[in-house]
Amino acid sequence: xxxxxxxxxxxxxxxxxxxxxxxxxxxxxxxxxxxxxxxxxxxxxxxxxxxxxxxxxxxxxxxxxxxxxxxxxxxxxxxxxxxxxxxxxxxxxxxxxxxxxxxxxxxxxxxxxxxxxxxxxxxxxxxxxxxxxxxxxxxxxxxxxxxxxxxxxxxxxxxxxxxxxxxxxxxxxxxxxxxxxxxxxxxxxxxxxxxxxxxxxxxxxxxxxxxxxxxxxxxxxxxxxxxxxxxxxxxxxxxxxxxxxxxxxxxxxxxxxxxxxxxxxxxxxxxxxxxxxxxxxxxxxxxxxxxxxxxxxxxxxxxxxxxxxxxxxxxxxxxxxxxxxxxxxxxxxxxxxxxxxxxxxxxxxxxxxxxxxxxxxxxxxx
Numbered sequence: 001x002x003x004x005x006x007x008x009x010x011x012x013x014x015x016x017x018x019x020x021x022x023x024x025x026x027x028x029x030x031x032x033x034x035x036x037x038x039x040x041x042x043x044x045x046x047x048x049x050x051x052x053x054x055x056x057x058x059x060x061x062x063x064x065x066x067x068x069x070x071x072x073x074x075x076x077x078x079x080x081x082x083x084x085x086x087x088x089x090x091x092x093x094x095x096x097x098x099x100x101x102x103x104x105x106x107x108x109x110x111x112x113x114x115x116x117x118x119x120x121x122x123x124x125x126x127x128x129x130x131x132x133x134x135x136x137x138x139x140x141x142x143x144x145x146x147x148x149x150x151x152x153x154x155x156x157x158x159x160x161x162x163x164x165x166x167x168x169x170x171x172x173x174x175x176x177x178x179x180x181x182x183x184x185x186x187x188x189x190x191x192x193x194x195x196x197x198x199x200x201x202x203x204x205x206x207x208x209x210x211x212x213x214x215x216x217x218x219x220x221x222x223x224x225x226x227x228x229x230x231x232x233x234x235x236x237x238x239x240x241x242x243x244x245x246x247x248x249x250x251x252x253x254x255x256x257x258x259x260x261x262x263x264x265x266x267x268x269x270x271x272x273x274x275x276x277x278x279x280x281x282x283x284x285x286x287x288x289x290x291x292x293x294x295x296x297x298x299x300x301x302x303x304x305x306x307x308x309x310x311x312x313x314x315x316x317x318x319x320x321x322x323x324x325x326x327x328x329x330x331x332x333x334x335x336x337x338x339x340x341x342x343x344x345x346x347x348x349x350x351x352x353x354x355x356x357x358x359x360x361x362x363x364x365x366x
Contacts, residue, residue, distance in 0.1 A: 009054035010146050010205035018223060026118035028055035030226045037227035041319040044191055044232055045361075048152035048221035050212055051229055053197075054205065057102075057121025058145045059114045061128060063136035070104065070112045073128060073268055075251065077261030081106050086171045086188055088259050090251055091116070091124050092269030096276060097247035100124050101239065101256075103188060105173060113184075115147070117241050127268075145184075146205035148212060151195030151232075153364070154219040159185065159196055161215045166196070170365050178208060190229060192236035192363040234316050237287060237327060237358020243298060243313045244285055244327055253281045253329060283310065283329045286336065287360060288353040290324035294346050296353070301345040302328050309334040312344065320361050324351070327358065 006029040015022070020031035031052065033040060043049045061070050071078040076089035083106050091099040100120035105113040116124045121142050128138045150158050156166040164185050165174045173186040181204040189195035200208045213223060230240070239245045244254050251260055252273055260273060290296060296315030301308050315326035326344070330336045338357045343350040 007055070009052060010202045011052055011054070011209050014206060014209060015052065020225060023226065025226055026055055028118055030055060031223075033225040033227045034223050037225070037231060038319045040222060040224035040228035041231050043220075043222045044152045044193055044224060044228060045320060046153070048150060048154040048158055048216050048219050049191075049224035049228065050209075050216045050221065051149040051151065051224050052146070052209065053149055053229070054146040054202075055118040056147050057114075057116040057118055057124070058141040058147075058199070059116065059121065059125050059128075060139050060141055061112045061114065061132070061136060062110060062139070063132075064110055065133075066112050066136055067106065067109045069132060069136055070128075071264070072266045073131065074102075074104065075260040075267050075269070075273075076104070077264050078104065078106060078112070080261070081171075083108055084172055084174070085169075086173055086186060090245070090256065090259055091127060092251070092267070092273065093247065094269055094272065096250040096252070096269045096272035098241065098245040098249065098251060098254075099127060099247070101241055101245055101259075105184075105186070120241060144202055145199045146202055146209075148198045148200075148205075148209060149189055149191075149195060150198065150212060150216070151189045151191040152193050152221060154221065155193070155195045157219050158212060158215040158221070161218070162211055164198075178211070181208070183208065189365065190238060191232040192238075192359065192361060192365060193232075194364055194366070231316050231319055234314050234325060234327065235318055235320055235359065235361040236363060237360065239285075240314060249313075249329065250276060250281070252276045253283055254285045281332060284332050285313070285327060286330050286338070287356040287358040288312065288326040288328050288342070288344065289321075289356050289360065291341070291352040291354055294324050294349070294351040296324045296326035296344060296346065296351070300326075302330060302353075303343045303345060303350070304334060304336065304340070309336060309342065318360060325360050326353070330355070
């Protein structure tokens with residue numbers, strides 16, 4: 001996909017006005033940073049950051065028994081939650097590969113709102129539509145809603161200043177209004193910090209973003225781009241589809257089994273995933289902390305005693321720890337427990353690393 005046919009979000013002109021640098025991501029032209037990734041990352045960890053993630057997909061499943069239908073398709077158990085709550089879940093193939101990871105918002109027994117990843121929205125909608133019984137519709141609403149993430153220890157201050165709700169449990173949401181406009185406020189995020197994700201209508205995005213930005217700056221925060229979003233999520237060990245989850249990387253391998261309702265009688269991929277869980281995966285996701293100076297990246301070979309034992313799936317410089325960190329799929333037969341020293345081939349140079357269990361930084365989502 002060339003730059004001329006990348007999709008743009010509802011407030012692209014605002015990002016240009018703010019001096020953002022852009023890059024393609026999931027078919028969209030996305031702001032990577034404004035004043036610099038490290039500063040934006042630190043703003044989220046110490047104060048508050050504002051992200052425009054309107055590229056994320058949106059879809060609604062409606063009709064009698066919609067919740068039961070979604071529960072029979074996606075991995076997590078919707079019976080664990082109730083209306084007003086959200087849940088991380090996975091859409092898998094019969095072979096156990098991951099079509100996408102997404103958030104499901106339980107509106108009612110007859111309505112589930114889904115937020116998939118940008119590039120996978122059409123695939124998720126298509127798979128659900130193919131199996132939806134009569135009376136249940138699956139509607140792609142990708143460009144009906146914007147998504148803004150307000151993340152950091154001062155995030156509640158920002159929302160309160162606009163009269164938006166803040167007192168809710170983690171993974172809960174509330175339908176509210178701002179300036180007479182509807183907005184769904186969710187206690188979710190992708191940074192490991194206390195935060196919220198707001199879903200206004202696409203047409204209402206610009207005035208809400210400007211109002212949020214004013215309050216974010218008043219709280220010593222700043223707008224943050226895709227670069228900081230990636231360093232923040234990597235520090236937490238959160239998966240990114242296409243890196244830690246994919247059609248070739250199952251939730252069992254990615255240590256995402258907590259998002260699988262193993263006791264449910266039915267979900268896509270149940271038989272294959274159960275068999276893999278029982279047998280034990282051939283590889284599993286762990287973290288790597290650099291012991292030498294150097295920056296880790298995706299696709300680098302992990303070695304122990306000179307022999308390949310895995311590959312990095314994501315890597316970055318941690319602005320919080322000020323060292324290189326990575327997530328990696330490591331061979332389970334290689335006895336690579338946390339604390340084990342390995343090497344990573346960084347363009348022909350051996351970089352010493354320690355195997356760790358993510359997160360690299362303590363979560364403060366509560």
